[in-house]
């Protein structure tokens with residue numbers, strides 16, 4: 001790896017990220033059912049009908065996994081708490097075993113010199129709340145706030161940073177408009193309500209946590225570089241529309257209290273009545289912004305189709321096994337764009353960036369030179385963004401471990417550490433070793 005810790009400003013944080021459902025094993029520790037358990041149990045939703053019931057058994061092997069972070073010379077660990085593990089019914093009586101698990105996990109990080117970066121919602125919506133309409137129900141802002149306050153009353157004294165929601169575009173659009181994630185809906189009205197309620201939940205929880213005395217609160221947004229498939233006015237408009245839905249809706253709501261016109265033109269008629277009155281509450285001040293970035297897409301007009309009337313096209317660059325083009329320039333663009341257009345000098349963290357690859361263990365090792373090059377390219381993009389003036393404070397690789405890649409099951413391996421899903425044996429890949437060398441403490 002060409003890049004090293006010394007190439008970044010003093011205090012820059014390097015970490016790796018995971019999420020609860022993808023690694024813990026939802027069957028362990030008396031967790032309640034979440035909508036991913038039931039979505040996966042429904043034919044056709046997840047490749048080979050795989051689910052997160054066992055995953056990497058991080059629930060049982062968390063000490064070994066934290067040791068990997070420490071030995072990899074990471075400064076921080078981005079993890080999430082499962083709502084269904086802490087509150088099996090989504091509300092009401094907490095699962096003491098669940099909250100104790102996270103209590104020990106946070107202590108385990110601190111004992112190993114790792115800064116805990118907590119995410120409160122990375123998609124384990126308790127099934128009891130999903131049955132009440134989940135993200136389509138206005139009450140979810142209050143349910144999420146109560147859950148967040150409970151978690152923070154136990155962990156808030158020791159975490160370094162807290163994000164409310166991971167990737168609201170996935171929570172709302174991918175799940176209620178494109179139908180790819182739980183609950184698998186393809187309905188514009190459901191999507192419009194979820195697009196608004198996920199932001200209300202963020203705003204209400206942020207205000208409540210701040211009133212409770214907690215600090216360093218943020219949100220993690222995902223971005224996908226949008227380019228027109230051609231220079232025709234129609235294709236340029238298609239890219240503008242997709243950029244508004246994906247890349248502008250959430251950040252403009254959080255930082256300006258507005259939604260982009262290009263997205264409202266389609267979603268407006270389906271929005272909950274009186275939504276405008278919620279915007280002040282949604283645009284609570286935040287202390288940092290998390291940027292998740294993986295790839296870019298081209299967009300073409302799809303005349304005759306209902307709004308947004310666009311077609312997505314993948315470009316010609318080398319791709320990961322997700323079929324995602326490797327395009328580090330997109331990361332530089334988003335970091336500088338966030339600083340320039342939205343957050344000014346607010347601290348930015350790259351909270352996710354990484355690639356899936358067809359990794360295999362051969363003679364006890366995993367040679368993933370492609371991933372080393374990917375990380376190098378994206379770290380260079382971060383350095384360029386810092387050079388442009390963006391206040392980027394850290395970078396988290398997605399993911400520490402191979403894990404449950406949602407609708408795509410266990411086939412897509414993003415980890416720095418290979419997991420054999422039969423034996424659960426962990427094998428650090430060449431990329432893990434390369435990063436460990438690159439992140440060795442400054443001398």
Ligand code: IFM
Pocket residue numbers: 019022167292352398405
């Ligand atoms: O695995 C996911 C993660 O849960 C959210 N961000 C994107 C990753 C790769 O698809």
